Amino acid sequence: MDISDLFQIPLRTKALDSKGTGPTMPHLTVHLPENRLTGNEPMLVAALTDAIVDVYGEWARDLVSIRLAGVPAGRFAQGGKAVDTNVSVILGVRAGVFDRPDAAQITARLGTALTDAITRVVGDDLRTGTMVELVASPPERTFVGGELTV
Secondary structure, three states, X not given: OOHHHHHOOOOOOOOOOOOOOOOOOOEEEEEEEHHHHOOOHHXXXXXXXXXXXXXXXXXXXXXXXXXXXXXXXXXXXXXXXXXXXXXXXXXXXXXXXXXXXXXXXXXXXXXXXXXXXXXXXXXXXXXHHEEEXXXXXXXXXXXXXXXXXX
16 A cells, blocks of 8 residues: 555645636745756756655646756855855745644655755755745735736
8 A cells, every 4th residue: 555645735726717827836946056957957847846746746746836047156155155055945835734733744745855856866965055945825815827816
């Protein structure tokens, strides 16, 4: 028996309308050193998508929206010095995920899965500099194409 389905997030995103104007959640913005991103985009997109699906479930695959941004050398800094081993991941999620009784486990799984996806593709030396932020969006504050998604 595969128990992974027992640990997936059943919090589905409501369809926007019959025309299917597009996804609302989850969406990721990833900033990482440009020299690490270049040429790895397809593998990184696949790995990040799989990481989200591993936590949310297969139903979320088509909703995962990813924006990759390469940061030129010298434009990431830590402690007042330029570094090339930092990654910033911002994951927009529905606010309701934080109200669930298993919120601590879900958020930990998201942080770990996304960090693992990045390091598998672009190098484990980025692990300690990878920060994953989960940003909550209440449904009444989420718009796509100018339309409220509630």
